[in-house]
Amino acid sequence: MKIGVPKALLNFYYGPFWETFFEELGMEVVLSEDTNKEIIDAGVRESVPEICVPIKIFIGHVLNLLEKDVDYVFIPRMVSINEGEIFCPKFMGLPDMIRHGLEGLEDKVLTCHIKSESDDISDYSNYLSIGNTLGISKEKIKKAAKVAGEHWKKFRNYNKNGYTALESYNLVYGKGKLKGRNNRKKGIKIGLLGYVYNVYDSFVNMDILNKLKELNVEFITFDMIDEDELRNNIDDMDKVLFWTFSNKLLGAGYKFFRDMEVDGVIHITAFGCGPDSFLGKLLEIESDETQIPFMTLRIDEHTGENHLQTRIEAFVDMLKRKKLKAI
Amino acid sequence: MVKAYVGIDVGSVSTNIVALDENYEVLFNYYARTNGQPLDAIKAGLEKLKKELGNNINISGVGTTGSGRQLAGVMVGADVIKNEITAHAVATTHYVPDVRTIFEIGGQDSKIILIKDQMVIDFAMNTVCAAGTGSFLDHQAERLGVPIEKFGELALTSTNDVRIAGRCTVFAESDMIAKQQYGFSKADIIKGLCKALVRNYINNLGRGKKLEPPFVFQGGVAANVGIKAAFEEEVGHEVIVPKYHNVMGAIGVALLAKEEVEKKKGRTNFRGFNSLQTDFVPSSFICTGCSNNCEVIKVEMNGTPIAMWGDRCGMWKEKVKRAI
Numbered sequence: 226m227k228i229g230v231p232k233a234l235l236n237f238y239y240g241p242f243w244e245t246f247f248e249e250l251g252m253e254v255v256l257s258e259d260t261n262k263e264i265i266d267a268g269v270r271e272s273v274p275e276i277c278v279p280i281k282i283f284i285g286h287v288l289n290l291l292e293k294d295v296d297y298v299f300i301p302r303m304v305s306i307n308e309g310e311i312f313c314p315k316f317m318g319l320p321d322m323i324r325h326g327l328e329g330l331e332d333k334v335l336t337c338h339i340k341s342e343s344d345d346i347s348d349y350s351n352y353l354s355i356g357n358t359l360g361i362s363k364e365k366i367k368k369a370a371k372v373a374g375e376h377w378k379k380f381r382n383y384n385k386n387g388y389t390a391l392e393s394y395n396l397v398y399g400k401g402k403l404k405g406r407n408n409r410k411k412g413i414k415i416g417l418l419g420y421v422y423n424v425y426d427s428f429v430n431m432d433i434l435n436k437l438k439e440l441n442v443e444f445i446t447f448d449m450i451d452e453d454e455l456r457n458n459i460d461d462m463d464k465v466l467f468w469t470f471s472n473k474l475l476g477a478g479y480k481f482f483r484d485m486e487v488d489g490v491i492h493i494t495a496f497g498c499g500p501d502s503f504l505g506k507l508l509e510i511e512s513d514e515t516q517i518p519f520m521t522l523r524i525d526e527h528t529g530e531n532h533l534q535t536r537i538e539a540f541v542d543m544l545k546r547k548k549l550k551a552i
Numbered sequence: 553m554v555k556a557y558v559g560i561d562v563g564s565v566s567t568n569i570v571a572l573d574e575n576y577e578v579l580f581n582y583y584a585r586t587n588g589q590p591l592d593a594i595k596a597g598l599e600k601l602k603k604e605l606g607n608n609i610n611i612s613g614v615g616t617t618g619s620g621r622q623l624a625g626v627m628v629g630a631d632v633i634k635n636e637i638t639a640h641a642v643a644t645t646h647y648v649p650d651v652r653t654i655f656e657i658g659g660q661d662s663k664i665i666l667i668k669d670q671m672v673i674d675f676a677m678n679t680v681c682a683a684g685t686g687s688f689l690d691h692q693a694e695r696l697g698v699p700i701e702k703f704g705e706l707a708l709t710s711t712n713d714v715r716i717a718g719r720c721t722v723f724a725e726s727d728m729i730a731k732q733q734y735g736f737s738k739a740d741i742i743k744g745l746c747k748a749l750v751r752n753y754i755n756n757l758g759r760g761k762k763l764e765p766p767f768v769f770q771g772g773v774a775a776n777v778g779i780k781a782a783f784e785e786e787v788g789h790e791v792i793v794p795k796y797h798n799v800m801g802a803i804g805v806a807l808l809a810k811e812e813v814e815k816k817k818g819r820t821n822f823r824g825f826n827s828l829q830t831d832f833v834p835s836s837f838i839c840t841g842c843s844n845n846c847e848v849i850k851v852e853m854n855g856t857p858i859a860m861w862g863d864r865c866g867m868w869k870e871k872v873k874r875a876i
């Protein structure tokens with residue numbers, strides 16, 4: 226049986242888990258292609274105009290999988306991975322939205338509720354409904370979830386050791402090579418804030434990671450930081466945000482600003498994102514207080530026409546000049 | 553012989569060249585229409601520079617900016633090739649160090665740049681709608697039979713407030729004719745037009761942005777005192793127009809070239825005035841390598857490709873690099 230896994234949204238965080246899980250169950254895993262213009266166009270065409278860009282792109286990936294003749298498309302309902310917090314509501318409604326909003330998917334959405342106390346989502350009870358749908362025994366689900374969980378932890382360890390999620394993904398599959406750590410350059414360093422699907426989808430963000438490398442800029446993302454450390458940085462707030470990944474970004478942001486370990490902070494946000502309107506404001510305030518420059522990059526569906534690259538260049542140019550003058 | 557740093561700003565409408573001396577004084581300042589021939593425009597400007605100052609200066613650094621910056625950079629052997637946002641921001645912060653908001657209106661495009669602590673924090677550009685640019689004014693000046701140079705002064709003599717609905721050039725024009733028929737004077741109408749342009753500009757580019765003083769107004773249109781006054785009225789604050797307002801991009805990149813060369817201890821890549829004789833041929837094609845269908849630009853020198861850009865994947869850029 227062919228299970229389609231969209232290479233979008235949280236797949237940049239949980240992909241290694243889900244892929245391994247289905248492989249362990251003896252399924253053929255079919256990934257959607259990397260985001261490209263056709264995928265975006267199809268997603269935009271098939272979604273309601275008001276929804277945020279990452280969801281539109283996700284829909285494009287689902288359609289891409291349909292073309293690949295998969296039996297099911299895997300769309301988990303992400304509910305919570307931290308007590309008292311939830312995922313952005315769009316994640317929670319995603320399976321329904323796809324099932325009822327797109328033609329040809331009524332019987333093809335393979336879903337499950339994911340609820341957990343921590344980022345580790347390997348508790349097999351999350352996946353029992355999948356066993357029911359596919360007619361697979363509890364024992365097998367249990368075992369697959371365990372193997373997948375271990376695989377995912379390896380991936381996260383690379384990630385937390387300073388590799389990007391993309392590099393970590395390759396490393397955990399034995400591709401790509403380890404780099405010599407401690408190659409700290411004298412150049413500038415940026416805190417790059419954004420949800421994994423905004424930071425790691427090189428098509429929508431005009432390849433910002435490579436652009437930064439080209440400009441000789443070191444960067445750090447939230448997923449490179451330990452979950453507990455992210456949490457510690459927002460502990461002193463009277464009230465945190467409702468959404469877990471937004472809180473992770475906030476924790477990372479506060480760390481970047483307060484530890485003074487970066488020269489500037491860039492927030493990549495997507496057009497139409499609700500949670501980021503809160504987050505962006507909080508970061509802005511922190512930038513004012515710490516005097517560390519802050520810039521927002523907004524991703525929209527008309528990639529290529531926007532000035533993402535120029536924005537980054539201009540920001541980095543000025544950071545470099547600032548540093549040069551300070552010496 | 554004094555050391556000079558040259559900045560070249562090649563836009564779709566105009567090509568500007570400046571030369572600065574060691575103390576940032578502007579020695580040479582050239583502003584000409586590009587007319588779709590960027591190479592010719594650069595050549596003409598550099599010829600003029602050579603003729604006027606060639607014997608007294610030693611070109612110690614060159615930078616290029618504007619939409620034609622890559623091409624220009626290859627042609628002259630630039631030390632820095634920078635986007636126009638950086639270039640403008642560098643020049644403006646040189647003259648007005650604490651600037652927060654830059655209004656830039658050129659012949660066919662306009663932009664707004666927000667600065668904080670000398671850092672670009674946001675900007676917006678408008679390249680599609682003429683209603684917020686110089687060509688809008690040119691056009692209306694012609695209609696009213698007022699030379700564009702007189703436009704601004706005339707606006708200042710008006711004592712009436714006429715609101716011209718100027719969402720786009722077409723509406724503005726019909727509204728203007730109507731207001732003329734009501735018997736408003738030319739001065740009143742021109743003042744109304746200036747305000748309409750500024751309103752358009754702010755609506756287009758400033759929307760959702762917090763505009764803070766000091767304000768600096770630059771670009772070709774900044775010479776127009778009527779528009780400057782309209783900006784001041786709109787933002788309720790003084791607006792500064794720098795002396796070299798129409799060549800700020802070129803000045804910025806000249807400053808950057810100076811910094812770059814100093815960082816490398818004095819070696820410039822400038823290919824010399826003779827490089828103008830070399831035959832450069834730019835062309836473009838649509839790559840069908842994948843579904844991105846990038847428009848790739850290629851420049852050939854004496855028949856061999858020496859630079860390519862516009863490819864999202866960098867495959868063509870790499871190819872040329874390896875070939876050289």
Ligand code: SF4
Binds near residue numbers: 279313314495498500
């Ligand atoms: S967090 Fe923002 S970008 Fe992500 S799904 Fe929710 S609204 Fe969309």
Ligand code: SF4
Binds near residue numbers: 842846868
């Ligand atoms: S240049 Fe690269 S990204 Fe662009 S169409 Fe060709 S192969 Fe695709």
